[in-house]
Amino acid sequence: HVQLVESGGGSVQNGGSLRLSCAASGSSRYSQYCLAWFRQAPGKEREGVAHINNDFSTSYADSVQGRFTISRDNARNTLLLQMNSLKPEDTSVYYCAARFGYCTTTRSTDFITWGQGTQVTVS
Secondary structure, three states: OOOOEOOEEEEOOOOOOOEEEEEEEOOHHHHHEEEEEEEEEOOOOOOEEEEEEOOOOEEEEEOOEEEEEEEEEEEOOOOEEEOOOOHHHHHHHEEEEEEEEEOOOOHHHHEEEEOOOOOEEEE
């Protein structure tokens, strides 16, 4: 059973960049997981940001396409989210999530393992 811990959140000015990390532990089959980033702003539903499969195929929400890049390092059991050209509407708590197998969508109900979240604030 994999455990996830996010880091790298913080405050940044409009147009700035941040890189989020998610460290995984507790599973020897990390490379077989689909990994994803979600975000949730106050009063809003949790939104899928991006996912990456074990074959390194990726998918992004339209709102972040071209600005965010998801990547994974299976040797280090790490998931990354590089966020560039940040906007105030990107302000949210960001969560990493994992599910065994292959993802075709980034839907929160498909994921059973979650990190604790990290705050990103853009002003």
